[in-house]
Amino acid sequence: MTPFTRRSEDSDDMLVYIHGLNSSSRSFKAQRLRERLAPHPVVAVDYPAHRPADAVAVLSDFFATLLGQHEGIAPAVIGSSMGGFYGQYLARRFRFSHLYLINPALTPWSLFREHIGEIMTTAHGEEYRVSEDLIESTRPYGVADPCDGTPSTLLLERGDEVIDSRIAERIYAGCGRLMVWEGGDHAFQHLDEAIETIRSHLAGLDRTGP
Numbered sequence: 001m002t003p004f005t006r007r008s009e010d011s012d013d014m015l016v017y018i019h020g021l022n023s024s025s026r027s028f029k030a031q032r033l034r035e036r037l038a039p040h041p042v043v044a045v046d047y048p049a050h051r052p053a054d055a056v057a058v059l060s061d062f063f064a065t066l067l068g069q070h071e072g073i074a075p076a077v078i079g080s081s082m083g084g085f086y087g088q089y090l091a092r093r094f095r096f097s098h099l100y101l102i103n104p105a106l107t108p109w110s111l112f113r114e115h116i117g118e119i120m121t122t123a124h125g126e127e128y129r130v131s132e133d134l135i136e137s138t139r140p141y142g143v144a145d146p147c148d149g150t151p152s153t154l155l156l157e158r159g160d161e162v163i164d165s166r167i168a169e170r171i172y173a174g175c176g177r178l179m180v181w182e183g184g185d186h187a188f189q190h191l192d193e194a195i196e197t198i199r200s201h202l203a204g205l206d207r208t209g210p
Helices: 028-037 052-069 082-090 132-136 165-171 191-202
Strands: 015-018 042-045 076-080 098-102 119-121 127-129 152-157 177-181
Touching (some): 015 028, 015 082, 028 042, 028 191, 042 052, 076 082, 076 191, 152 165, 177 191
Parallel strands (some): 076 098, 098 152, 152 177
């Protein structure tokens, strides 16, 4: 996890970044968010995205510690791909000022099925096999109905070659703010445009929710 120093007068200007599968807190997105959103604090969390129960345990411990140390804080959270999947789950258990989802993998049990048997490697060099058990272990952390008032923004590119953007569009059609770009890819080419929206929120200029 990336260390941070928090200014005592701030309460809602922090952003927490949750990386995707096989990525890390030192990814391009994490670095870009830190650079472009300064001086707002950006914290990126390392966690085992390929082990759902452990992933949720590590992330839950992180948010419990963060919120316990800083009473009244409500960080904004941005999750990319599988990080969006976990962020969606955690937003129902911790107080976030806003949840941003970049090309999120909201139904990983269907997404990964075509990769059963493949060997993947995490950013930290750990190899693992995509199995039926691994896929099914994601199901307990899905959110059946996200229309519960949690303020959320979907950041989607229709050119995503890994995840069909229409899945997230359909799931959040009645309850989230959708920002959708033509073209792009799973790496997300419109990050700088999205950062301006996030900056407005952190600066207190965008508090209206979805």
